[in-house]
Amino acid sequence: MINWFKYSSPKMFYPLAGKLIPWFAAAAAILAIIGMYVGFFMAPTDAQQGEGYRIIFLHVPVSWMSMFIYLVMAFWAAVGLAFNNRLAAMMASALAPTGAMFTFLSLWTGALWGKPMWGTWWVWDARLTSELILLFLYIGFMALQSAVDEPRRADKAGAVLALVGVVNIPIIYFSVQWWNTLHQGASVSLTQAPSMAMIMLVGMLLMALASWMYTVAIALMRVRCIILEREQHAGWLDELKEVKQ
Amino acid sequence: MNWSSSAEFFAMGGYGQYVWGSFGVAIVVLCAEWLLLRQRRLAALSQVKRQSILREEESR
Numbered sequence: 001m002i003n004w005f006k007y008s009s010p011k012m013f014y015p016l017a018g019k020l021i022p023w024f025a026a027a028a029a030i031l032a033i034i035g036m037y038v039g040f041f042m043a044p045t046d047a048q049q050g051e052g053y054r055i056i057f058l059h060v061p062v063s064w065m066s067m068f069i070y071l072v073m074a075f076w077a078a079v080g081l082a083f084n085n086r087l088a089a090m091m092a093s094a095l096a097p098t099g100a101m102f103t104f105l106s107l108w109t110g111a112l113w114g115k116p117m118w119g120t121w122w123v124w125d126a127r128l129t130s131e132l133i134l135l136f137l138y139i140g141f142m143a144l145q146s147a148v149d150e151p152r153r154a155d156k157a158g159a160v161l162a163l164v165g166v167v168n169i170p171i172i173y174f175s176v177q178w179w180n181t182l183h184q185g186a187s188v189s190l191t192q193a194p195s196m197a198m199i200m201l202v203g204m205l206l207m208a209l210a211s212w213m214y215t216v217a218i219a220l221m222r223v224r225c226i227i228l229e230r231e232q233h234a235g236w237l238d239e240l241k242e243v244k245q
Numbered sequence: 246m247n248w249s250s251s252a253e254f255f256a257m258g259g260y261g262q263y264v265w266g267s268f269g270v271a272i273v274v275l276c277a278e279w280l281l282l283r284q285r286r287l288a289a290l291s292q293v294k295r296q297s298i299l300r301e302e303e304s305r
Contacts (some may be wrong), residue, residue, distance in 0.1 A: 036268075043247075050259070051258035051259075052259075054257065105270070105271050108271075113263065113267070225286050225289050229292070237296075243290065243293050
């Protein structure tokens with residue numbers, strides 16, 4: 001049995017994260033290549049949207065990630081707040097920029113998909129507006145943290161904002177059911193059979209898995225940076241081989 | 246196979262600018278994030294090294 005609590009300190013986690021990063025990065029690259037191959041070469045042309053629908057292989061995975069990363073970020077923020085754990089708070093900070101990036105990509109690919117299919121880049125409907133608010137929540141979280149000088153207080157302030165913002169996630173997710181919108185309903189849901197061809201679904205899921213692996217790799221890279229920045233006065237860093245050389 | 250030529254592939258049935266605009270920007274943004282993080286790591290490491298040297302001198 002591995003003692004997981006051992007890894008809840010930055011000192012123990014730093015080398016573990018370093019070992020894990022290459023594996024997640026390689027998995028992300030391989031899954032993305034297979035996913036794009038399926039998306040561009042195996043999935044057939046869509047009957048209604050022609051080749052333009054292929055944006056789905058990017059748009060849906062990045063949109064899922066934008067919401068999922070927020071939930072994970074809020075989870076670590078809550079753990080950091082409840083158990084006064086530094087590493088959990090660092091993990092929340094490490095996820096925010098990547099979440100913001102996926103949210104931007106969701107809006108960007110959505111605009112490029114909306115223009116040819118709906119005739120407009122943007123509408124102020126519930127789905128698009130709540131996704132934009134998600135971007136502002138990520139940016140607000142980062143801005144608030146960088147505005148507070150003392151790291152532990154910055155963690156606490158950020159955690160409260162992250163937790164309050166969680167209310168936005170179900171609003172995004174259910175917005176297409178609750179309000180009238182140009183945006184189509186969910187392509188995949190937990191309760192119904194997917195409303196798309198199997199091969200398209202496979203391509204989308206591969207891209208979603210690639211995004212997961214990418215997120216883990218990049219968040220571990222960032223949390224290692226945060227550890228180095230915040231713990232620069234700690235003696236244990238002297239033993240690292242990247243510091244010794 | 247969906248495409249009979251590479252020109253057809255890049256045209257994406259007339260949706261080329263939208264499809265490649267999506268995938269292109271995504272690749273650029275992902276690479277930028279990775280490069281920025283590498284820079285951040287190098288900056289953090291040089292700071293840690295400086296502190297490490299200070300600690301060593303103090304203990305002597």
